[in-house]
Amino acid sequence: MKTETENRIREFKQKCTEAGLRLTHQRMVIYRELIKDKNHPSAEDVYDKVSEHIPTISADTVYRTINTFEQYGLIQRVHVQDDRSRFDPKLKKHHHLICKRCKSIVDFDWQTFDQLTLPKNVQSWGAINSKHVEFRGLCKKCIK
Amino acid sequence: MKTETENRIREFKQKCTEAGLRLTHQRMVIYRELIKDKNHPSAEDVYDKVSEHIPTISADTVYRTINTFEQYGLIQRVHVQDDRSRFDPKLKKHHHLICKRCKSIVDFDWQTFDQLTLPKNVQSWGAINSKHVEFRGLCKKCIK
DNA sequence: ATACATGCAAAGTTTTTGCAACTCG
DNA sequence: CGAGTTGCAAAAACTTTGCATGTAT
Secondary structure, eight states, rough: OHHHHHHHHHHHHHHHHHHHHOOOHHHHHHOOOOOOOOTOOOOHHHHHHHHHHTTOOHHHHHHHHHHHHHHHTSEEOOOOOOOSEEEEOOOOOEEEOOOOOOTOOEOOOOOOHHHHOHHHHTTEEEEEEEEEEEEEEEHHHHHH | HHHHHHHHHHHHHHHHHHHTTTHHHHHHHHHHEEETTTOOHHHHHHHHHHHHTTTTHHHHHHHHHHHHHHTTSSSEEEOSSSSOOEOOOOOOEEEEEEEEOOEEEEOOOOHHTTTTOOOOOHTTTTEEEEEEEEEEEHHHHOOO
């Protein structure tokens, strides 16, 4: 668990070096908060958390850094909410359960789906990079 | 085809009446443009189109009307892009092919998927209302 | 007639950008 | 040292809101 985090940090550092991205203090802290937060944080969430460690950081640095991470494939943008982007540091293939009410996002794996043959008209559409399932509804807590 | 549109308009009028929504000229034109546009238009797209018919309409009316339609289940919001919402007047179950480059959204049906048994951990999450597949990649045009 | 809708203008939110100062490699 | 980063402030982009006027039922 502790090791899990360490591994991700190591991998992060390596990828940054490979990509020619500088390992600044801000980037390290931002990445650490991204992997710590299990609910696919928004940029503002990350800003709030990072501010606790670096009170002088500016929001635009967080936005810019997150965009850079996305661009270099270090995190992914989650398209679930209308008013703000959420981010996902998990790079392994997975799918999402989204609660309409509390906006929580839960990951799940689904190999049966991953192995399905695609419909013909889909195959001729173009080149598909990501196959993603989204279930929306109400999580148990929100049902009450 | 012509009949298809007529049917949707009729159904729209009926739903509005049932819901107690007034059938204003603006709403009629906005709905008509929503079902005419096959590429899941943004609010701005709709505003531009509607402006051709009602030059004095204001953008906020379009936003407000679209929100009302969504609220009453006359259209659905599509969560695909980060910077703006897109809207889908098709209410029947379907899935989306999304081009990263040109942002086009193509509908497809996939009954094999629709009939799949859900993973156990998903079943215990809560109450699911919508099961949606998103394939992202590059459409043929954008591959060139 | 009257409750609901619209238009206008202004404001709210989220995100981006220009530029000088700073810092990692 | 020097190019890539950051912080600041301002702005851009998208969407919402208050209020007076207009209109569908």
